[in-house]
Amino acid sequence: MEMRRFMSWTDEDFPSSVVSMALATRTDRRPSMTRTLWDSSVGKKTIMAVSGLVMLGYLVVHMLGNLKIFFGSDEFNHYAHWLRTLGEPFLHYEWALWIVRVVLVAAVVLHAVSAYQLSRRDLRARPTAYVHRKARSSYATRTMRYGGVILALFIVWHILDLTTGTVHSGGFQSGHPYQNVLDTFSTWYGNVIYIVAVLALGLHVQHGFWSAAQTLGVGSATRDRVLKTLANVLAVVLTAGFVSVPVAVMTGVVS
Amino acid sequence: MKLTLRVWRQQNAEAPGAMATYEVDGISQDMSFLEMLDTLNEELILGGDEPVAFDHDCREGICGACSLVINGDAHGPERTTTCQLHMRSFDDGDTIDIEPWRASAFPVVKDLVVDRSSFDRIIQAGGYISAPTGTAPDAHATPVPKPDADSAFEHAECIGCGACVAACPNGSAMLFTSAKVNHLNVLPQGAPERETRVLDMVATMDDEGFGGCTLTGECATACPKGIPLPSITAMNKEWLRATRKVRR
Incomplete structure (x- = not known):
C-alpha cells in the first residue's frame, strides 16, 4: 500500500521527461572492465603500473644475468645460449626467449601509449602556467617524461647494438655476446649512451615503483616508508648492477 | 607595512589577462590577506579604478570560497586558507605575486575569480547517499568502527576549495575526488553506492578536463585541511575494486 501511494505520487508530480530520464539512466549499461580501464585516467595509470612492474621484473633478471660477465667468457656465453634452450623440450629452440620478447614489447607499447595519452591530458589540464614558478617535486618525479623518452631511445639503440648487431661498433658475432659487450664498451659513445640511460633508469624506477604501488592501491600511510625504501633499493641496485659492466670493461677488470 | 602587489587582472573569461602592479601602504601585520586586498580595493575605488x-565568503577557513595562488603557493605560504593567512607571514617591502587557480577545468571568470562548478558536477555524479535517513537517528543505530569514523571525518574535512588542483602540475582533481569518495565509501551509509560512486565520480572528473595523477604530492602539501596523499591510493584501490564488482 505504501509503495503504491509512493508510485502514484511520483507519476503525478514529476513531468514525464524526468521519469523517462531516470529510466534511461537506469537501463544504461556500464562498459566492460577493459573499456573502463582504457577510458579512465585511473585505469590508464593502472595499465602503466602493471606494464612497468613487468618491465621492472625483467630488468632485475637481466641485471643479474649481466653480472655473469665477471665469471669469464665461457660462463657468460653459456648463459646466453641457455636462454635460447630454456624450456626445452617442451618449448622449441628460442621459443622461451621469443615469449619474453613479445611480453616485453606489449609492456613497452602499453606503457608508452598510456604515458603519451596521460601526458597529453595533463598538459591540456594546465594550459596556462603560473607567473610565479616554484619547483617543489623531486628531480626523479619531474624527469619521468624525459627519462621515459631517453629510455625508449636507448632500448632501440641497445637492441640494434647487441641483439641485431646493426649499429655494433666491432664485427658483431651472433652467439658470442661476451666479445660483443667488450666491443660496445670499448667505444666512448657506447659507454656514455649506456651509463646515461642506466642513470635515467634509476631515477625512473625510484619514482615509478612507488607510484605503481599507489596506483594499484597497495600503498598506505603505514607502508609508505617500506615502499619508498624498496623503491630506493631497487633503483640503486639496478643502477649499480648495470653500470658495473661498462665500468669493469673500461677499467680492464673484464677483458 | 608597505607592499608591492603584482595581481592578475583579466576583464572577463574571453579577454587576455596580465599582471598589474600596485603599491599598498599602511598594512597591519594583524590583517588577514583578504583584508589587505580589501584595503587595495578601497584605494582603487577611490581612485576611480575597477576593484x-x-x-571570499565566511572568512573563517571553513567554506572553501577563497582561493588565490600567492607567490606560487595555493593559499600562500602557511598551511591554511587565504582568509586565515595573516600579513605577519610577510615582511615590510615584500613583493607579492597573486594569481588565480590555474586549470582548464577552472576557467577564469574575472581577475582572481575562477569557475569551480566542475567540482559541483563531480559531487553530483556520486557524492551523496541514497539511503533515506529521515530524522536524526540514534547515535548507536548504525555501528561504525572508530577507525572508519575517524577516516570518514578526516576526508569530510575537505572544503572543496580547489587548492589541490591549483597546486598540481597536471591540474588534477584526484585529491578532492578521493576525499569525497573515501568520506562516504568507508561508512555503512555509503555502502549501497560504493562501486557506482567511485566509478562515476572519477569518470566525471576525467570528463571535466582535469589531469591525471603523477603522485608529485603537491596537492597534499597545499591542502589547507590536510587531506593526506594516501587518500588517492585508497581511491585507486576503491576504483579497481569497483571495476570488478560493479553490476553491468
Missing part, C-alpha cells in the same frame, strides 16, 4: 575581483 580586484576575488572569491
Whole structure:
C-alpha cells in the first residue's frame, strides 16, 4: 500500500521527461572492465603500473644475468645460449626467449601509449602556467617524461647494438655476446649512451615503483616508508648492477 | 607595512589577462590577506579604478570560497586558507605575486575569480547517499568502527576549495575526488553506492578536463585541511575494486 501511494505520487508530480530520464539512466549499461580501464585516467595509470612492474621484473633478471660477465667468457656465453634452450623440450629452440620478447614489447607499447595519452591530458589540464614558478617535486618525479623518452631511445639503440648487431661498433658475432659487450664498451659513445640511460633508469624506477604501488592501491600511510625504501633499493641496485659492466670493461677488470 | 602587489587582472573569461602592479601602504601585520586586498580595493575605488575581483565568503577557513595562488603557493605560504593567512607571514617591502587557480577545468571568470562548478558536477555524479535517513537517528543505530569514523571525518574535512588542483602540475582533481569518495565509501551509509560512486565520480572528473595523477604530492602539501596523499591510493584501490564488482 505504501509503495503504491509512493508510485502514484511520483507519476503525478514529476513531468514525464524526468521519469523517462531516470529510466534511461537506469537501463544504461556500464562498459566492460577493459573499456573502463582504457577510458579512465585511473585505469590508464593502472595499465602503466602493471606494464612497468613487468618491465621492472625483467630488468632485475637481466641485471643479474649481466653480472655473469665477471665469471669469464665461457660462463657468460653459456648463459646466453641457455636462454635460447630454456624450456626445452617442451618449448622449441628460442621459443622461451621469443615469449619474453613479445611480453616485453606489449609492456613497452602499453606503457608508452598510456604515458603519451596521460601526458597529453595533463598538459591540456594546465594550459596556462603560473607567473610565479616554484619547483617543489623531486628531480626523479619531474624527469619521468624525459627519462621515459631517453629510455625508449636507448632500448632501440641497445637492441640494434647487441641483439641485431646493426649499429655494433666491432664485427658483431651472433652467439658470442661476451666479445660483443667488450666491443660496445670499448667505444666512448657506447659507454656514455649506456651509463646515461642506466642513470635515467634509476631515477625512473625510484619514482615509478612507488607510484605503481599507489596506483594499484597497495600503498598506505603505514607502508609508505617500506615502499619508498624498496623503491630506493631497487633503483640503486639496478643502477649499480648495470653500470658495473661498462665500468669493469673500461677499467680492464673484464677483458 | 608597505607592499608591492603584482595581481592578475583579466576583464572577463574571453579577454587576455596580465599582471598589474600596485603599491599598498599602511598594512597591519594583524590583517588577514583578504583584508589587505580589501584595503587595495578601497584605494582603487577611490581612485576611480575597477576593484580586484576575488572569491571570499565566511572568512573563517571553513567554506572553501577563497582561493588565490600567492607567490606560487595555493593559499600562500602557511598551511591554511587565504582568509586565515595573516600579513605577519610577510615582511615590510615584500613583493607579492597573486594569481588565480590555474586549470582548464577552472576557467577564469574575472581577475582572481575562477569557475569551480566542475567540482559541483563531480559531487553530483556520486557524492551523496541514497539511503533515506529521515530524522536524526540514534547515535548507536548504525555501528561504525572508530577507525572508519575517524577516516570518514578526516576526508569530510575537505572544503572543496580547489587548492589541490591549483597546486598540481597536471591540474588534477584526484585529491578532492578521493576525499569525497573515501568520506562516504568507508561508512555503512555509503555502502549501497560504493562501486557506482567511485566509478562515476572519477569518470566525471576525467570528463571535466582535469589531469591525471603523477603522485608529485603537491596537492597534499597545499591542502589547507590536510587531506593526506594516501587518500588517492585508497581511491585507486576503491576504483579497481569497483571495476570488478560493479553490476553491468
